[in-house]
Amino acid sequence: MKHRHNYILVLLLLTLWVSNFTKTQAQPGQGQGYAMTTGWIKGFVFDSKNNKPVEYANVVLYSKRSQEQVTGTITDTEGFFHLTDLRPGMYILEIKFIGFDAFTIDTILLRPNKSEINLGRIEITPDVLAMGSVEVLGEKPIIEFQIDKKVINVSKQFTSLSGTAVDVLENVPSVSVDIEGNVSLRGSGSFNLLIDGRPSVLDANDALQTIPASTIENIEIVTNPSAKYDPDGVAGIINIITKKNKSNGIAGITNLNVGTFNNIGGDFLFSLRNKKTNYYIGADLSRRNMPGNMHSEKWTSTTDTINYLNSDGNSEWGGIHGSIRGGVDIDITPSDLFRLGFRYGVRSHDRDFESDFLKWSIPGDTTTYSSFSSGERSGKFYSLNLDYVHKFGKEGHEISSQFNIRRRDMDEKSLSKLYDENQDLYSGQKSTESGPGTRAEYKIDYVLPINEDDKIEAGYQTRYSLSEDDNTMAFLNTATGNFDIDDSLVSSTDYERWIQSTYLIYAGNIGNFGFQGGLRGEYTYRNITMTGVEDAFSIDRWDIYPTLHSSYKFGDQQFMASYARRIERIRGWHLEPFLTWMDAYNVRRGNPALKPEYIDSYEAGYQRSIGKSLISLEAYYRITHNKIDRVQTVYSENILLHSFENVGKDYALGTEMMLSVSPYKWWNLNIMGNIYDYRVIGTLYGETINTGSFNWSARLNNTFRFTKSSRIQLNGMYSSPTVTAQGRSEGMFFTNIAFRQDFMDRKFSLTFQLRDLLGTARHEFTSEGPNFYSYNNFNRQPRMLSITLTYNINNYKTERERNGQGDENNIEFDEGDNGNF
Numbered sequence: 157m158k159h160r161h162n163y164i165l166v167l168l169l170l171t172l173w174v175s176n177f178t179k180t181q182a183q184p185g186q187g188q189g190y191a192m193t194t195g196w197i198k199g200f201v202f203d204s205k206n207n208k209p210v211e212y213a214n215v216v217l218y219s220k221r222s223q224e225q226v227t228g229t230i231t232d233t234e235g236f237f238h239l240t241d242l243r244p245g246m247y248i249l250e251i252k253f254i255g256f257d258a259f260t261i262d263t264i265l266l267r268p269n270k271s272e273i274n275l276g277r278i279e280i281t282p283d284v285l286a287m288g289s290v291e292v293l294g295e296k297p298i299i300e301f302q303i304d305k306k307v308i309n310v311s312k313q314f315t316s317l318s319g320t321a322v323d324v325l326e327n328v329p330s331v332s333v334d335i336e337g338n339v340s341l342r343g344s345g346s347f348n349l350l351i352d353g354r355p356s357v358l359d360a361n362d363a364l365q366t367i368p369a370s371t372i373e374n375i376e377i378v379t380n381p382s383a384k385y386d387p388d389g390v391a392g393i394i395n396i397i398t399k400k401n402k403s404n405g406i407a408g409i410t411n412l413n414v415g416t417f418n419n420i421g422g423d424f425l426f427s428l429r430n431k432k433t434n435y436y437i438g439a440d441l442s443r444r445n446m447p448g449n450m451h452s453e454k455w456t457s458t459t460d461t462i463n464y465l466n467s468d469g470n471s472e473w474g475g476i477h478g479s480i481r482g483g484v485d486i487d488i489t490p491s492d493l494f495r496l497g498f499r500y501g502v503r504s505h506d507r508d509f510e511s512d513f514l515k516w517s518i519p520g521d522t523t524t525y526s527s528f529s530s531g532e533r534s535g536k537f538y539s540l541n542l543d544y545v546h547k548f549g550k551e552g553h554e555i556s557s558q559f560n561i562r563r564r565d566m567d568e569k570s571l572s573k574l575y576d577e578n579q580d581l582y583s584g585q586k587s588t589e590s591g592p593g594t595r596a597e598y599k600i601d602y603v604l605p606i607n608e609d610d611k612i613e614a615g616y617q618t619r620y621s622l623s624e625d626d627n628t629m630a631f632l633n634t635a636t637g638n639f640d641i642d643d644s645l646v647s648s649t650d651y652e653r654w655i656q657s658t659y660l661i662y663a664g665n666i667g668n669f670g671f672q673g674g675l676r677g678e679y680t681y682r683n684i685t686m687t688g689v690e691d692a693f694s695i696d697r698w699d700i701y702p703t704l705h706s707s708y709k710f711g712d713q714q715f716m717a718s719y720a721r722r723i724e725r726i727r728g729w730h731l732e733p734f735l736t737w738m739d740a741y742n743v744r745r746g747n748p749a750l751k752p753e754y755i756d757s758y759e760a761g762y763q764r765s766i767g768k769s770l771i772s773l774e775a776y777y778r779i780t781h782n783k784i785d786r787v788q789t790v791y792s793e794n795i796l797l798h799s800f801e802n803v804g805k806d807y808a809l810g811t812e813m814m815l816s817v818s819p820y821k822w823w824n825l826n827i828m829g830n831i832y833d834y835r836v837i838g839t840l841y842g843e844t845i846n847t848g849s850f851n852w853s854a855r856l857n858n859t860f861r862f863t864k865s866s867r868i869q870l871n872g873m874y875s876s877p878t879v880t881a882q883g884r885s886e887g888m889f890f891t892n893i894a895f896r897q898d899f900m901d902r903k904f905s906l907t908f909q910l911r912d913l914l915g916t917a918r919h920e921f922t923s924e925g926p927n928f929y930s931y932n933n934f935n936r937q938p939r940m941l942s943i944t945l946t947y948n949i950n951n952y953k954t955e956r957e958r959n960g961q962g963d964e965n966n967i968e969f970d971e972g973d974n975g976n977f
Contacts, residue, residue: 195242195271201235204279209235213253220246241490245551256280306377321367329828341391346724348389351396357539357562366477368423368440370411373399380718380759383659383674387701387722408949415942417445437482445474448936456790457927462518465794469511475504495543504534528573529739535566552605563594572740584632585737586639593623610664619655647734653682672705693748716761724753730800744798751782772814780806785881790927803881804838826857849879865898883923890917907944
């Protein structure tokens, strides 16, 4: 594959050459070979009532065409502001300050030959409702709805501050989390996880359980992405946006949390920013532990005997995670931006089970014994990212490229031991799986505005992945007490995949109607070779993924509709056809004959703002072809074999609702609901499948503000039962509560959190098929208490004063819980 690595390097160099070449070309308003013309806007802001300059007023400049913020600043002691490095174009200037009416200039035109504008004296009028004894505090809502995504402001969800991204997602619309921390998006565990817009080095659920909630700025949920994005994942994209400094100088934030059941964690993030460069470094270290108890019932039938097995026991899940990340952002010129970032981490995840068993058969005798099972997955990972953006003279006209490489070295071990009623060891299995995995990705994107309302986007991407897995299986030798490796079960798998993609998007507006059409083409080559298997399992094919988005606005209301075709690619461990013992009574084997899932996803939505309240309704219909489900069969007496099969199609038809209201100034209420009909239709092992369930979930988030520095948050979540091809998961309900107190003018904060307040969180699952029945119930220890300390270093108070005492339209940061990160 050496030529493919060289191919990627050539593409990277080509992008840099193209960007450098374009800077030497004539742009509108500039001569051949000259630098692009930039300009400035300046002025003075005064109080119209007392004729005094207004210090620390927010001055924000927006693009007239895209309505996006271009830059901003604050006024000095003389009320003076100066916005520099502006390209020719049409702009909107907005000035805001607590206690004053907003001031707006709708049209400011910077021309290549007139790029310097002095607005002189600007007078803003005091708000007639402002009173000296009243302090106005504004906050971003917990959840914001945008045309193509939902944005969750994590700093507002302090019930999950000491946890991970998984804990935040427990209270997010469209997302559900089971008691084991597995995340589903609209009922599907298949989604594409991005971190700051880049693919994660770890699998989605592994990565989400390692990202501290305190390091997250917000989370974006994209259920019908455009053709610009990778089409991977049944349900769409979850994008984790981490905190970054936005103000000049040195700034930082630190968090420390401790909790019951030996939970502890901490993280920090520091940055040094000047006019053209931003350096940042951060790290986190945590130990998570979740004890619980479990109960299981099982029977299997072989020949003329029915074997029964019941167990009760205790479990403990947890692990240690640590990582360090850093990077630099450089504004090479006003038109060129370069970013370099890295992350290095280690992870260890453990599961221990101790159970007492009651075993009997008909016909047969009854016996009792106990078992100990453990599983460990540990290793290190790293990623390196390079980004380059060049902006042309025309606003919105740009080219960008991104290169990232990710690698992980993970080892997985499982051990199972059985003891008789005298606690003598008489049976055991031990398995190992190890091997590195490397992924590299390069892409280039180009945006060309056609006119004020229309634009074209195009791009190319190549992805390459290579992994190796070595597996061993050993059984207890009762004569020696050692575990002897079974050579017949030693195997090795090499997995290689190369994907090349190109896309084209046209977007525009006709009056209040907006539209976007896209088409993505992908070529996929995949090859899997395994020891002991003569034939390789290969894929060599082309796929087409169309997308369509539309919207219609009138007043404070908006309608949206979209369609996207997606794919769920098969994970490597789903394909490996060798045995891995999960415990003494469960063994796993992959299926190399699996076909990828293809998804057709349709959505329609309605949003309306009523004052400070927001209501959103969404309807969706999703069809999954070649549905992959985890299935079970009888391996031997009381032992189930877990594998994967294409079972046919599944259908999800439903609607989501979101209502955000503030009944009182001190109370904010968010209500979220999801109702959908789910069906699985197909065949499995020659038997027809036609099963379904009517599913619904609801979330309720309450935030109560007692003083400007004291808040309580109470939330609850319920998920109804749902079905799979062979089973049914029961419903789950839990509640969390948290209290937050700020000190030292919000530089320091203390948060108390109590998770699973009512002790109702549990996971209950039943599966059955030919010759077997299995029931499992797991309950985690309730009322997990944690305390989190947060300290903002050398940035919160100063920036808060400069930006208008926490105005909700603050351009540097919202009046949040974590300063301007």
